[in-house]
Amino acid sequence: MKFGPVAIAEAAGCVLAHSLHLEGRSLRKGQVLSAEDVVAIAEAGINDITVARIAEDDLDENTAASKIADALVADGLTATSPFTGRVNLTASHAGLFRVDVAAVHALNRVDEAITLATLADNSRVDEGALLATIKVIPYAVPERAVSDALGAITSVVFRLLPNAVKTADLVLTETPGMKPTLNRKAETVTRARLTSLGVSLDAVHVVAHDERSVVRALKASKSDIVLLLGASATSDRADVMPAALVDAGGALHRFGMPVDPGNLLFTGALVGRPVVGLPGCARSPALNGADWVLERLVAGQAVDDEDIAQMGVGGLLKEIPQRKQPRTARATRVKKVELIMLAAGSSSRMRGEDKLLRHVDGVPLVRRSAEVALGAKVSAVHVVLPEGNADRLGALDGLAVNTVQATDWQEGMAASLRAGMKAISDDAAAVIVALADMPEVTAEHINRLIAAFDPAEDREICRSETADGTPGHPVLFSRRFFENLSDLTGDRGAKDILKQSSELVTSVPTPGQGAVVDLDTPEAWREWELAKG
Incomplete structure (x- = not known):
């Protein structure tokens, strides 16, 4: 690949290195320049531009x-x-x-x-x-x-x-004069910790803090994993909790770990089941060394001496002024995107026929469009229908979609959008607005919008365009536009939002002409069906 400036006359077929905003149109960086693009750039008085020229290899x-x-x-x-x-x-x-x-x-x-x-x-x-x-x-x-x-x-x-451990027993000990609330809190925190790992706390044994009582509790345990949490901190391999494990016929593998908080953890096994002696810090929901051990054991991974020894680097978990961070941080989840399928139009140009009930590939178009959306990487599909339209509702029977009835659908597209937005989840990061009458839109069209969505890079509105660069549908909007979408009026849909926020709009190339093919008249249907064969 060669990168650098070229005369505009030589730019056709090259990749535009930096976005250009011309009168009436914008050319995005990364797009392959067509002959038409080159003419438009020249007419704007630009003589050379920076491009990437891709070699054959x-x-x-x-x-x-x-x-x-x-x-x-x-x-x-x-x-x-x-x-x-x-x-x-x-x-x-x-x-x-x-x-x-x-x-x-x-x-x-x-x-x-x-x-x-x-x-x-x-x-x-x-x-x-x-x-x-x-x-x-x-x-x-x-x-x-x-x-x-x-x-x-x-x-x-x-x-x-995936999880190999499904259930757990918890053994808690108590000493004379100990507040009962301490163990109740420990049970609550441990249950929540296990639930976050997909593990059910099936039994809780509260016993005296002595070896004999702990041995009985261990022998009574039946779950996939056993957790021990003593009223007093474990100070030695010969202390009550690890000693009881050995007396019960189990094995003590390791006492102590180079993670703080969590130093006083011990691990072992009982009748082939993992046993973890929790450190006192596990009474708190904050991240500690026990979390690292439990995460591995729950997934069926053995945790041996070497594994624990290697936890020291990065094992200082105590928060210090220079590094404030939530201890319960978990891997970033991909942003949740939901889809609104607009299917409340009147088919006014179809001369009495409902275009959304016309069959494509053997099923009504509205059902086919919903199936396409369900096949994409969206968290939920909301189909907006005219209030009382039993035929369209029936066409969706059995599909895992949420149907929304628009009471004021005659107002136009804005009314359908308002109705659809009421169904969007509170934690949705973005919504895709799709039209039910576009038979060439595929799951790939929708997935490309999701892949392009990145608020950190100002890609907050992602608009489909055809292979030749014509803008169309579907369109993705980030959460910052939810209020705008909920306040729309008339039949212009979200066009004003696109116009007013052009700096946040990213055009997303999609296959073929699907982003602009909608069928509003009997003639358009016949022409499309003939071309489709």
Whole structure:
């Protein structure tokens, strides 16, 4: 790839390096300049521009990122659509994220243009968490560099381990004069800690703080894992709690860990089940060394001496003025995006026929459009219907969509949007507005909008455009525009928002002409059906 300024007459087919705002149109950085674009730039009086010229043996940024992502995807991981040379890998279920650290380092040494960033090895993640991101820095890279990067992936680099532990017993001890509220709080905190890991606290044994009582409780335990929390801190391997584990027929593996808070933890086993002696700090919900051990054990990972010894680097968890951070921080979740499907129009130009009930691929168009949305990476699909339209409602029967009835649908698109916005979840980061009468929109169109969405880079409105650059639908809006969408009036939809916030609008290329194909008349339907064959 060659990067630099060229005369405008030589720019056709090159990649625009920096966005240009011309009268009446904008050209985004990263787009391939057409002959028409070059004419418009010349007419604006610009004689040369900075471009990237992609060589025959280069791969464009998105193709390169996709190839590497495809090689990294493993069970439990999902790849987003590429955008600006980036593909994210997300978690399809909760679990423990394992990373082949050496393999990641090897890939990142191949070429400075190809980068892979990940969460730390042994990160506990929720469903939907962002696990890794592949970013190709320039607009294109040599195919050889991509081949070398793929060659560095010689084994499974990522694993997402589901829970192997489902249930837990908790043994609490008490001493004379001890406040009962202390153990009640300990039970509450421990239950919440386990629930966050997907584990049920099935039994709680409160016994005297002596070996015999603890032995009886251990022998009565039946769950997948046993947790011990003493009224007094464990001071030695021969102290009450670890000694009771041995007396019960169990094994004591390790006492003490290089993590603060959490130093006084011990680990062991009883009849093949893991046992964890919790440190006193586990009475608090704040992050401590026990959390790191539990996260691994719950995923079925053994935690041996070497594992605990290696927790020392990064094991100082106490908050200090120079590093204030919540101890309960968890892997960043991919932003939640919901979709509103507008299906309340009157089909006024169809001369008596309801276009949304016309069949495409054997099903009513409104159902097909909803199925497409359900196949995309959205958290929820809300279909807005005219109040009392039983036929359209019936066409959606059995689909996992939320139907919303617009009482004032005759007002126009704004009324449908207002109704749809009332259904959006409080924690949604963005909403995609889609039209039900667009038969060529696919899940890929929707996924590309989600992949492009990034408020940190001012990509807060992501608008679909066709392969030739014509803007269309669907359109994604970030949360900052929810109030605007909820206050719309008339039949202009969100056009005014797009116009007033043009600096936050990103055009997202999508396949074919699907972003502009809507069928409003019988003639348009016949023409489309003939072309479709």
